[in-house]
Amino acid sequence: MTTATDSAPAVAPATTGAPLLDIRGLSVSYGRRGANTRVLNGVDLAARSGEILGIIGETGSGKTTLARATVGLVRPEAGRIGFDGQDLAALRGGALRAFRRTGQVQFTFQDSLRSLDPELTVDRIVGEPLAVAGVPRDRRAARVAEALTRVGLDPAALGTRTPGQLSGGQRQRVCVARAIVTRPRLLITDEPVSALDASNRNLVLHLLDRLRRELDLAIIVISHDLSSLAGIADRVAVLYRGQLVEQGPISEVLEDPRHPYTALLTASAPSVRREHRLLPAQLRASGDREAWPDGVGCAFAPRCRFAGPECRERPATVRSDGPGTVNSDEPGLTEGPGARSVACHHATTWRRELV
Numbered sequence: 001m002t003t004a005t006d007s008a009p010a011v012a013p014a015t016t017g018a019p020l021l022d023i024r025g026l027s028v029s030y031g032r033r034g035a036n037t038r039v040l041n042g043v044d045l046a047a048r049s050g051e052i053l054g055i056i057g058e059t060g061s062g063k064t065t066l067a068r069a070t071v072g073l074v075r076p077e078a079g080r081i082g083f084d085g086q087d088l089a090a091l092r093g094g095a096l097r098a099f100r101r102t103g104q105v106q107f108t109f110q111d112s113l114r115s116l117d118p119e120l121t122v123d124r125i126v127g128e129p130l131a132v133a134g135v136p137r138d139r140r141a142a143r144v145a146e147a148l149t150r151v152g153l154d155p156a157a158l159g160t161r162t163p164g165q166l167s168g169g170q171r172q173r174v175c176v177a178r179a180i181v182t183r184p185r186l187l188i189t190d191e192p193v194s195a196l197d198a199s200n201r202n203l204v205l206h207l208l209d210r211l212r213r214e215l216d217l218a219i220i221v222i223s224h225d226l227s228s229l230a231g232i233a234d235r236v237a238v239l240y241r242g243q244l245v246e247q248g249p250i251s252e253v254l255e256d257p258r259h260p261y262t263a264l265l266t267a268s269a270p271s272v273r274r275e276h277r278l279l280p281a282q283l284r285a286s287g288d289r290e291a292w293p294d295g296v297g298c299a300f301a302p303r304c305r306f307a308g309p310e311c312r313e314r315p316a317t318v319r320s321d322g323p324g325t326v327n328s329d330e331p332g333l334t335e336g337p338g339a340r341s342v343a344c345h346h347a348t349t350w351r352r353e354l355v
């Protein structure tokens, strides 16, 4: 069984039903026309109400960009961002601003201290999204107190403090309170625990786990740390250089990774106990391989020991080798919460090459 070494909340059964968030073919580039760099390449992703989806990937893999595109802070180059049946990627101008003001999709930034205005009190910080959403002033105080209480902070004791007068764990909770005060349906939280010590890390993870149950929230937790996701996520999506290489129920993905990059990640994470017992050295390509243009073939192939010519010629799609595995060429990639997808030409064969 795969577990984190830290004590962690129990994982709720994955929810069923149509995804609240249904992203298809999302591509994002930065830079001017002609000199732009593609940082997300045809990403498919789904999240359901009451579910925690972890997104894992090394630095620069595009995790934050994925979140920023989903909340409308970055305009996609291509693709659909379905939210409750509406395509957020198609919203422009006033329609996009109006949707954002509703606060149905909220985002907590990576650096909680820097994302909080040091001059404002906790009450003002948490109340800001309500002001933006047009909630009358006389109704805001009660909503702010409710949100602070929900994240385990005492409004009477902390409401008049500024961020500099809070601990790191309290600041992170204030960020979560600010995000849930609008009663969102989807919360995306970027590295919520990376700056925290072990005990605060567990408190915040437990908090997220509780909120998804109490509020039926879909929560996307972005992390570069597998062990913090292992305790709370129902499913995990693995990003590598802008490509989604694998996704599925987290316990299955950690115990039986089908993409060599996921296998390398799990083999390199000492805090995640695993049964497959692969070693990083077994999975790395020997020597340097020739790099090839971004967006062509599998992004991991230059580092992959098992890559063949087909890996550089065309993007890999899913290998179907078990119940619940679906083909990413087919519509409905993530129709079921138990579905797995693996974008690797060698998903079912690479283990045979291990020595």
Ligand SMILES: Nc1ncnc2c1ncn2[C@@H]1O[C@H](COP(=O)(O)OP(=O)(O)OP(=O)(O)O)[C@@H](O)[C@H]1O
Pocket (backbone or CB within 6 Å): 030, 031, 039, 057, 058, 059, 060, 061, 062, 063, 064, 065, 066, 224
């Ligand atoms: N505004 C921007 N303009 C140009 N390039 C950007 C911009 N924001 C991010 N990038 C680049 O896009 C790529 C993906 O960045 P992103 O922040 O999405 O990755 P990440 O996986 O969240 O990384 P980290 O774990 O370090 O936060 C990186 O190469 C980054 O340098």
